[in-house]
Amino acid sequence: MIEAINISKSLGNLKVLDNISVKFDPGKTNLIIGQSGSGKTVFLKCLIGLFDPDEGSVMYDDVVFNKLPFKAKKKIRQKVGMMFQGGALFDSATVIENIMYPLDMFTQLSFQEKKERARFCLDRVDIKDAGHLFSAEISGGMQKRVALARAIALNPDYLFCDEPNSGLDPKTAILIDALIKEITEEFNMTTVVNTHDMNSVMEIGEKVVFIYQGRKLWEGSNKDILDSSNEELNQFVFANNLAKQLKKMNSDI
Amino acid sequence: MNIIYQIGKYFILLSKVFAKPEKQSVYYKQIVKEIHSLGLNSIGIVIIISAFMGAVITLQTAYNMENPLLPLYLIGLGCRDSMILEFSSTMIALILAGKVGSSIASELGTMRVTEQIDALEIMGVNSASYLILPKIIAAVFFNPILTTISIIVGVFGGWVAVLATGVVSSEYFIIGIQYAFIPFYITYAMVKTVFFAFIITSVSSFHGYFVKGGSIEVGKASTKAVVYSSIVILLFNVILTQLLLS
Numbered sequence: 001m002i003e004a005i006n007i008s009k010s011l012g013n014l015k016v017l018d019n020i021s022v023k024f025d026p027g028k029t030n031l032i033i034g035q036s037g038s039g040k041t042v043f044l045k046c047l048i049g050l051f052d053p054d055e056g057s058v059m060y061d062d063v064v065f066n067k068l069p070f071k072a073k074k075k076i077r078q079k080v081g082m083m084f085q086g087g088a089l090f091d092s093a094t095v096i097e098n099i100m101y102p103l104d105m106f107t108q109l110s111f112q113e114k115k116e117r118a119r120f121c122l123d124r125v126d127i128k129d130a131g132h133l134f135s136a137e138i139s140g141g142m143q144k145r146v147a148l149a150r151a152i153a154l155n156p157d158y159l160f161c162d163e164p165n166s167g168l169d170p171k172t173a174i175l176i177d178a179l180i181k182e183i184t185e186e187f188n189m190t191t192v193v194n195t196h197d198m199n200s201v202m203e204i205g206e207k208v209v210f211i212y213q214g215r216k217l218w219e220g221s222n223k224d225i226l227d228s229s230n231e232e233l234n235q236f237v238f239a240n241n242l243a244k245q246l247k248k249m250n251s252d253i
Numbered sequence: 254m255n256i257i258y259q260i261g262k263y264f265i266l267l268s269k270v271f272a273k274p275e276k277q278s279v280y281y282k283q284i285v286k287e288i289h290s291l292g293l294n295s296i297g298i299v300i301i302i303s304a305f306m307g308a309v310i311t312l313q314t315a316y317n318m319e320n321p322l323l324p325l326y327l328i329g330l331g332c333r334d335s336m337i338l339e340f341s342s343t344m345i346a347l348i349l350a351g352k353v354g355s356s357i358a359s360e361l362g363t364m365r366v367t368e369q370i371d372a373l374e375i376m377g378v379n380s381a382s383y384l385i386l387p388k389i390i391a392a393v394f395f396n397p398i399l400t401t402i403s404i405i406v407g408v409f410g411g412w413v414a415v416l417a418t419g420v421v422s423s424e425y426f427i428i429g430i431q432y433a434f435i436p437f438y439i440t441y442a443m444v445k446t447v448f449f450a451f452i453i454t455s456v457s458s459f460h461g462y463f464v465k466g467g468s469i470e471v472g473k474a475s476t477k478a479v480v481y482s483s484i485v486i487l488l489f490n491v492i493l494t495q496l497l498l499s
């Protein structure tokens with residue numbers, strides 16, 4: 001179980017995160033939503049320890065993760081998979097080598113076993129045939145899939161995804177979302193996904209946390225989100241005209 | 254103030270670099286890779302530069318020896334000792350700082366701005382050690398070989414210049430390169446080479462590893478890597494010379 005307790009973080013003179021507390025549902029797909037620049041990435045990076053929060057604690061089960069020494073953090077991190085906003089694939093390695101990398105580093109498997117595991121992960125994200133290509137040779141959508149495959153290579157307990165479907169066409173975006181949800185359920189992971197895509201929210205948001213200018217303004221499930229009376233959340237959710245009219249129709253009935 | 258801060262940061266990075274490796278077999282692979290990209294790939298440029306430098310040193314020594322009382326074997330001796338003492342260690346190190354240093358800084362810088370280093374950290378890998386240690390080890394072990402190649406090729410280049418121009422007879426040149434040989438000069442050159450190899454790889458890695466921002470900063474970091482490693486090399490050249498030859 002992951003929990004953030006009163007997290008605050010300033011970068012430069014800007015208070016990026018202001019006293020955020022969230023308890024993430026274990027075994028589910030948790031979504032963090034908010035506008036561009038609201039602090040989602042910084043929050044996620046605090047959760048996994050790429051940023052140190054100025055105040056507050058990040059709990060993994062019963063341990064205060066952000067107070068642990070480097071070595072103990074490493075132990076927990078091996079149970080964490082992360083999919084970065086830009087993919088962060090190793091560009092000096094092929095797709096299959098990228099996925100095998102965590103296995104190389106942290107398992108005693110034979111080369112053949114590692115390869116098999118990597119193939120399995122590639123297959124799981126539907127790009128079996130791209131294994132021999134370098135990351136510069138595959139499309140953005142494929143890079144996201146490879147990043148996801150690499151993140152799940154070690155069968156992590158926790159999966160973090162930073163905007164897994166930004167910059168993708170709607171169809172591929174839905175596919176990736178569905179994939180994340182499926183994988184979360186299949187392997188019983190606790191997944192945290194950053195997104196500003198309302199489609200994802202409606203499709204996979206079992207638990208949704210809304211961040212606005214570094215503060216948590218709302219949390220609930222995707223079923224409650226349309227009925228919320230929170231002003232900022234409504235502005236975010238019903239940003240486009242079509243959605244606004246739907247909302248109006250909904251309240252007229 | 255800032256310079257003290259940077260130096261402190263450099264040493265903290267080094268302490269992370271020399272932490273115990275997670276998995277040695279993976280490191281061996283990396284070292285082999287780095288020997289290839291930092292060492293073997295530099296042999297060509299070392300050979301070309303050393304050959305021409307050896308030739309020029311020989312010709313300059315020859316044309317500057319107008320006094321007939323000076324023995325002619327001094328030409329070969331001058332070529333040999335300049336190569337060993339200064340050229341093959343310091344000059345080659347400066348050239349490698351340009352070639353290897355900028356490539357290290359831009360490689361690490363790009364990995365930083367595209368979050369590849371963060372990805373390593375998240376997996377629980379000590380990214381500083383994994384990325385930098387193999388480079389340092391590869392250079393510290395391989396650069397002495399480059400220096401040796403440079404000395405041999407430089408003297409050979411001098412000999413070819415002698416044959417081509419006839420400034421002195423080939424026999425005298427060959428007597429010269431054997432005359433009054435001081436083995437300690439080789440030790441001196443190798444000690445310098447090892448220090449310089451460490452400086453080039455660690456200083457350049459430092460500049461690449463801590464890049465913030467985007468591609469412009471990566472470019473700046475690679476320039477800084479070259480400038481600072483060169484300055485530190487020149488500084489240590491003086492210090493080591495005083496320590497070893499005085």
Ligand SMILES: Nc1ncnc2c1ncn2[C@@H]1O[C@H](COP(=O)(O)OP(=O)(O)OP(=O)(O)O)[C@@H](O)[C@H]1O
Binds near residue numbers: 035040163196
């Ligand atoms: N390394 C940094 N140094 C200084 N400020 C930063 C840094 N990273 C982020 N910020 C600032 O923190 C704020 C939140 O950024 P963050 O990247 O978390 O936004 P986000 O919600 O992920 O946006 P997006 O949806 O566009 O990815 C921004 O105002 C940004 O300028």
Ligand SMILES: [Mg+2]
Binds near residue numbers: 162163194
């Ligand atoms: Mg972001």
